[in-house]
Amino acid sequence: MKPDFSFEEAARARGYKRIAGVDEVGRGPLAGPVTAAAVVLDPTRIPEGLNDSKQLSKKKRQALYDQLIEVADVSIAHASVEEIDELNILRASHLAMMRALRxxxxxxxxxxxxxxxxxxxxxxxxxxxxxxxxxxxxxxxxSIMAKICRDCVMLSLAQQHPGYGWETNMGYGSKSHMEALRNLGPTPHHRRSFKPVHNML
Structure with missing residues (x-):
């Protein structure tokens, strides 16, 4: 089953005109921000093939990203590692969502x-x-917009902090990331409230 526009149509039938879809990426990683996107689609210009970003190939995600930038109202926002550690990951995810909506x-x-x-x-x-x-x-x-934008953040951080494999694991606790964490120690971009990082400090 593919996503459709039925939830949006139901809201429009109740009198709402600008319906934003909101999703976040990056609740599980040990490093990097949590990223949220808000998107208002034009019902007459919905790109074909929209789906959960995890169900799409990297090439298809990028193609849809490029289309969405052209035809939709899009906003991306982040909550920082410091905010994640201070608030907890759920509250920080919600903070990023509210920033994206605004x-x-x-x-x-x-x-x-x-x-x-x-x-x-x-x-x-x-x-x-x-x-x-x-x-x-x-x-x-x-979900597509948030995924692509957070991946770009992690690719940039991977260049600043080589050795953790963020260019491929995007901050998730892969075997190679855990080994690097043990050997190199945490960076300022690691989430100190997350148990694997907290236990090493």
Whole structure:
């Protein structure tokens, strides 16, 4: 089953006009920020092939990213490692989502959020959709934008801190990343509140 526009159409039938899909990437890694995207699709110009970013090849993700930049209102935002350690990863993810919503060119009047829990300080009507990136085209678009942008951040950090394999593991706790963490120690971009990193300090 592919994502469709039914959640968006249901919201439009209730009178909402600008429906933003919101998703985040990077809750699980040991290093790097958590990244969120908000996307408002034009119902008349929805790119073909939208899906959960994890279901797409790197080439297809990039092609959809390029299309979305042209035809949709897109906003990307991050929550830093310091904010993750201070707030916890869920609160930091929600902070990134709210920043992404606030960054849209025109404010939305409704939001479709991937997952069960909504940010505490939502200031507009919203609904959480479990596995929303596989159900809603707006959320799947947000998952693609967030994934590509966070990967770019990790590629840049990999050049600054070689040896951890961030260019391939994107900060997740792969075997090679764990070995580097033991041998080289944590960087300023490691999440000190995460147990594998905390235990080494």
């Amino acid at each position: 960054g849209l060119k025109t404010p939305p009047d409704y939001a479709l959020i991937d997952g069960r829990m909504l940010p505490r300080d939502m200031n507009l009507p919203a609904e959480g959709i479990i596995k929303g990136d596989t159900l809603s085209q707006s959320i799947s678009a947000a």
